[in-house]
Amino acid sequence: MRRLTVPIILVILLAAFPAFAGKIGFVDAERAVAEVEEGKVKLAEIQTWQAPYHARLDRLRDEVLQFRDQITAQEGKVSEEAIAEMERNQIDAMRRFEDARRDYERELENKKSEVLAAITTRIGGIASEYGKANDFDAVFVLGAQPVIYVSDSANLTDKVIEIYNQRFPVTGR
Numbered sequence: 001m002r003r004l005t006v007p008i009i010l011v012i013l014l015a016a017f018p019a020f021a022g023k024i025g026f027v028d029a030e031r032a033v034a035e036v037e038e039g040k041v042k043l044a045e046i047q048t049w050q051a052p053y054h055a056r057l058d059r060l061r062d063e064v065l066q067f068r069d070q071i072t073a074q075e076g077k078v079s080e081e082a083i084a085e086m087e088r089n090q091i092d093a094m095r096r097f098e099d100a101r102r103d104y105e106r107e108l109e110n111k112k113s114e115v116l117a118a119i120t121t122r123i124g125g126i127a128s129e130y131g132k133a134n135d136f137d138a139v140f141v142l143g144a145q146p147v148i149y150v151s152d153s154a155n156l157t158d159k160v161i162e163i164y165n166q167r168f169p170v171t172g173r
Contacts, residue, residue: 023135024137025131026147026155026157027141027157029123029143033119038119038164042115053104
């Protein structure tokens with residue numbers, strides 16, 4: 001009889017565990033930033049900022065491709081030294097392209113951080129306030145930790161977006 005008592009107690013405790021877990025909510029901060037009105041405006045500004053960088057990267061990539069096409073067209077027609085020179089030029093063009101791409105990616109991350117930091121901070125504050133006001137024991141950033149399932153009632157993102165847009169309306173849009 002004693003052997004059955006321990007497993008039965010464990011089953012009862014495990015069944016009752018969800019009741020002790022408390023009320024937990026999640027916010028998809030990335031989606032919230034992209035969907036609040038202010039975020040839409042700021043992301044559009046970033047896209048405008050990106051345009052000249054994309055044009056430059058396109059030019060540099062085209063230069064690499066032109067060297068490749070030139071080498072292919074000239075193989076067997078010109079000396080090995082001429083081909084070697086074209087290959088060196090292609091390698092230089094590839095390096096310029098890769099350097100420019102890395103610079104662009106660094107600047108883009110810095111720009112996003114700079115432009116979206118205030119929005120992200122406000123979203124966190126609103127999520128925290130909402131969690132406290134609605135008796136949540138914890139509110140987590142969705143995507144920051146592995147989560148297999150989140151019920152619609154635990155996903156607070158839409159409510160946070162709604163509150164954000166009410167508190168921080170975008171003028172002139």
